[in-house]
Amino acid sequence: MSYFDAASAAPLHPVARQALLASLDDGWADPARLYREGRKARMLLDAAREAAAEAIGCRADEVVFTTSGTRAVHRGIAGALAGRRRVGSHLIVSSVEHSSVLHSADLLEAEGGTVTQVPVNRVGAVDPTGYANALRPDTALAVLQSANHEVGTVQPVGEVAEVCRAGGVPLLVDAAQSLGWGPVEGAWSLLAASAHKWGGPSGVGLLAVRKGVRFAAQGPADERESGRAPGFENIPAIVAAVASLRAVRAEAAQEAVRLRELTQRIRARVPELVPDVEVVGDPERRLPGIVTFSCLYVDGEALLHGLDRAGFSVSSGSSCTSSTLTPSHVLKAMGVLSEGNVRVSLPMGAAEEDVERFLAVLPGAVAGVRESLDAPAPETAAGAGEIVVDSLGKRCPIPVIELAKVFAQVPVGGTVRVLSDDEAARLDIPAWCEMRGQEYVGEEPARRGTAYVVRRVS
Amino acid sequence: MSYFDAASAAPLHPVARQALLASLDDGWADPARLYREGRKARMLLDAAREAAAEAIGCRADEVVFTTSGTRAVHRGIAGALAGRRRVGSHLIVSSVEHSSVLHSADLLEAEGGTVTQVPVNRVGAVDPTGYANALRPDTALAVLQSANHEVGTVQPVGEVAEVCRAGGVPLLVDAAQSLGWGPVEGAWSLLAASAHKWGGPSGVGLLAVRKGVRFAAQGPADERESGRAPGFENIPAIVAAVASLRAVRAEAAQEAVRLRELTQRIRARVPELVPDVEVVGDPERRLPGIVTFSCLYVDGEALLHGLDRAGFSVSSGSSCTSSTLTPSHVLKAMGVLSEGNVRVSLPMGAAEEDVERFLAVLPGAVAGVRESLDAPAPETAAGAGEIVVDSLGKRCPIPVIELAKVFAQVPVGGTVRVLSDDEAARLDIPAWCEMRGQEYVGEEPARRGTAYVVRRVS
Incomplete structure (x- = not known):
């Protein structure tokens, strides 16, 4: 098997495996305890925090370990929003963030806050002016990924951080996809990451909150991880996560x-x-x-x-x-x-x-x-007038296949109406037009579903 | 070294270690994916869930894996309270619950809910009638530990569950200290536990929610673990946790x-x-x-x-x-x-x-x-009138030591006033009286701190 899905989860790095095994013996006890096993666990945890901070480019007391990247994002956004509640409850995110960010934004909206989604261009990148235009007097927080998890596009984090700093708004960077490749540049305020994306074990996320950033941890109080990540620390996994981060950085x-x-x-x-x-x-x-x-x-x-x-x-x-x-x-x-x-x-x-x-x-x-799927051959020819294609009840990619099949019969200047109730058609029919150099006229509500109208221009 | 603090964290069970190592190779991928590595991970996760459910005594689809016992308690309480929001926001807990329960209760109070703490007797046990008396028409949830984490006292969970069932109120049992010893008896509605208490690895908790119990997971949406425990699953640790639970149960x-x-x-x-x-x-x-x-x-x-x-x-x-x-x-x-x-x-x-x-x-x-500490000898003798002991600024156990030292000078019927600003004195001076068979008269506010009055009766 060739595993080509590292952006979901990377296989465990050999260094992570070694470090995990080695610290199973010394890292299982409660680091808050005074006895020998507790002190050993505490030493491992402290050393891991120092090394993580160095890799991130921040101070050790700015880093806490969470139990996943998702949790780092959830807790980071919730804490930063609560810390600036007096300023307002407006959140800025890009439209291509990870679901953990977008779900946090949904929750804010459900609780009465407002969210601005900054759009991206056709290659998936935001424009820093999009963030500048989204800033409002009641903006509590902005969020931007360092790089996109689905298409790999690197975002202009440094410029967006400058824009946010100028506006007095903290920026949380979701560095889940990039931290293994290097530190995030620029004046970010909070940073979230996930160990299993760089070959560390599952069960470890990182949340860094720079000194001076207002932050109020949400949820029930807990004394662990500076009150920012509740629950008993998984020290062997934390040690393995940080050891593998150093190893992948070296390579x-x-x-x-x-x-x-x-x-x-x-x-x-x-x-x-x-x-x-x-x-x-x-x-x-x-x-x-x-x-x-x-x-x-x-x-x-x-x-x-x-x-x-x-x-x-x-x-x-x-x-x-x-x-x-x-x-x-x-x-x-x-x-x-x-x-x-x-x-x-x-x-x-x-x-x-x-x-x-x-x-x-x-x-x-x-x-x-x-x-x-009986898809059309790559090239096709011409016909006459408006043709209606009824793809109701059919799922992606059938509506586009049926469009392509009839297109050969359409004369230049003629149109095709594709009736579809599949959400993907809204995206894929215009995309097909762009790929084929045909004109996408637009969509209209139909008795059932939506009619997508395409004009033959060549 | 002899490690006698298993109630904080048990050393990793050999079976947990073996299972962890074995599943590092097959359990790292995303169980939501369709390819081979994802399917392997899903199979491990499903098998672990079946085995956990069997050990708990519930259905597999009632169990989710959290990242710690604390998180299981936090999410269990929050979800159960939200699920019964229409009934009210009154919570019943015992006064000797784990801090994760009491901190959840504090949060409810901060958000406008009310909490009743059911007292315990001198050996640390609740009386089921305490729960019966605490039930109100707006009670959303009751919580009780299966056994106390500091003194080991086993609680009458079955009887309290009956009381709650009769009142139509779900009972969440914090089984952190007991699940390794056996299933929790009785008609509980929710159950929380922590793997590292029975020799499993850190980073795994269990939350069971019986079918029919109203539950609304809180926080940002997430598709993992039935939406009840966000973040990428730590499957090797989950497998190790469940394998060790079976092993300790066998012994x-x-x-x-x-x-x-x-x-x-x-x-x-x-x-x-x-x-x-x-x-x-x-x-x-x-x-x-x-x-x-x-x-x-x-x-x-x-x-x-x-x-x-x-x-x-x-x-x-x-x-x-x-x-x-x-x-x-x-x-x-x-x-x-x-x-x-x-x-x-x-x-x-x-x-x-x-x-x-x-x-x-x-x-x-x-x-x-x-x-x-220059503590008094085990036995002492008599003196005259009221004696004032100024222990202001001194920490436990000094106030009690100073009380004991002057006590020899007090005649039968005479009193000692101990001035102290140490919170522990409020507990330890009455306890000393009980141990010594002397009368604890009570406390009075003093110019600084509190005066604790003790009368010599023998």
Whole structure:
């Protein structure tokens, strides 16, 4: 098997494994206790905190260990919002944040606060002026990821931090995808991260809150981790997390070059090997290991299964996967094709020959899914007047396949109305138009579902 | 070293260690993913949930894994309160619950709810009628521990569950100290537990919510663990936790008999070996491995250090430890002596010879502390009128030592006023009176601190 889903969870780094084993014997006791076992546990915890702070680029007393990246985000946002309650309850986030951020924003709205989502461009990046324009007198907090988890696009965190600092608003950076590659630059106020993204064990997140940032931990009081992360500390996992962070950092510069070359190869060659593919995300400002593309007329879940059978573990932001019925909010915010979406995220140490094998296997896997769905051939011809395609009750990628099939009969200047009640169509029909150089006229409410109107221009 | 603080954290069980190592390779991936590594992780997680449910005595879909016992309690209480918000926001707890329960209760009060603390008797047990009397039409939830963490007293959970069921109120049982010994009997509605108390790894708690119990998870939404415990699952630790629970259960019946005999030995022999000691907690209805006693005229922290130097790791609920300046709320609620408090909690497998060595070392350790504090000899004689002892600015156990020193000069019928601003005096002066058979008249506000009045009756 080739595991190409490091952005979900990286395999345990050998250093993490060693450190975990070594600290199981010395790190199980309560670090708040005065006796020998407690003092040993405390020493391990203190040393881990020092090393984590050094890797983050902050003071040790600014770092607490949480039990996951999600928890670091949840507690960081809740604490920062509460700390600035007197200022107001307006939160700024980008439209492509991790669900842990967006769910925190939903909760704020449910409790009467307000949220501004800063949009992204077609490669998934925010514009710092978007944050500047969103700032209000009652803005309590802004949140931005260091890099996107689905498409790898690196965000202009340093510039956004400057904008926020000028506005007197703290910025929380979700560094889950990037901390293994290096510290987050700029004047951020809070930072969240997740150990299992860099090869540390599950069960460890980091939350850094710079001195001077107003912060009021929420939930029941607890004396552990400066009151910011309740519950007994998992010290062996914390030690393993920090040891592996240091290890991956030591390899990061060299490995970044190598993985960047491999993902560049995928970016360049997939569109050559597979017809009707859109590679998404910023081609330059991106994480070394992530590359994402979408395949027209392809059911994402079927493609994942096909690749799994061929020995490749990848992820998908398509609506056509069993875990969700709506397309990835990231692809949606970028306005790119979501159907047949594949995210390849290479773990450190990924082998070149596995990437080559992936490129060899992919065309057949895509063609197999398209064949099973009776998808149109890559090119087609002309017909006459407005054609109505009834795709009601059919799921992604069927509406786009049916659109493409009838398109050959449409004369230049003629239109097709696709009736669909599948949420993915709203994203994928305009994306198909952009890929095909056809005009997307717009959508209209229909008796059932929505009518998506496309005009043939060439 | 002999580690006698299993009630804080038990050393990692060998089965937990094996299971952790074995599942590091198969349990690191995201169980929500469709590919092979994800499916393996999901299978491990599902099997662990089945086994945990069997050990608890509930259905697998009623159990979620949290990241600590504290988090299980926090989320269980918050979710159960929110689920019954329409009924009201009154919470019933016992006065000797774990701090995670009491801090949840504090938060409810801060948010406008009300809390009734059911008192305990001198051995630390609640009376089911205390819960019956506390029930109100707006009671949303009742909480009771299965057994006390500081003195080992087993609570009448089955009877309290009946009382609650009759009143239509769900009961959350904090089973942190007892789940390794066996399932919790009775018609409880929610149950919380912590793996590192039975020899599982840190980082795993259990929360069971019976079907039909109204529950509304609080905090930002998250799709993991039925929405009840946010963040990426720590599957290797979960597997290790459940494997060790099964292992300790298999040994529990036999080990309970052995440890009960050892703690009974401590209960019986400490008062013979050390003068002026009060053994606390229920002598019969108690956990097998816990025994707690308090030593008059002893500084708890100094005694812990002395025992640590002699090779014993024990814990203390005294005010005189560095981690806290107020005496344990448990000892306070029981109305027993808190100074010089020692909790011995034997881990499974504790050796008889280590217990014997502890009994050999303890008298010298206590005598050493008393000598350094210039404590009075075990017996004393008489004097005249009211004597005022100014202990302002002095910490536990000094006020009681000074009281005892002047007591020899007081005639029968005469009184002593002890002026003290140490919170522990409020507990320890009445406790001293009870131990000595003298009359505690009461307390009065003084210009500084409080005057505690004691009358000599014999």
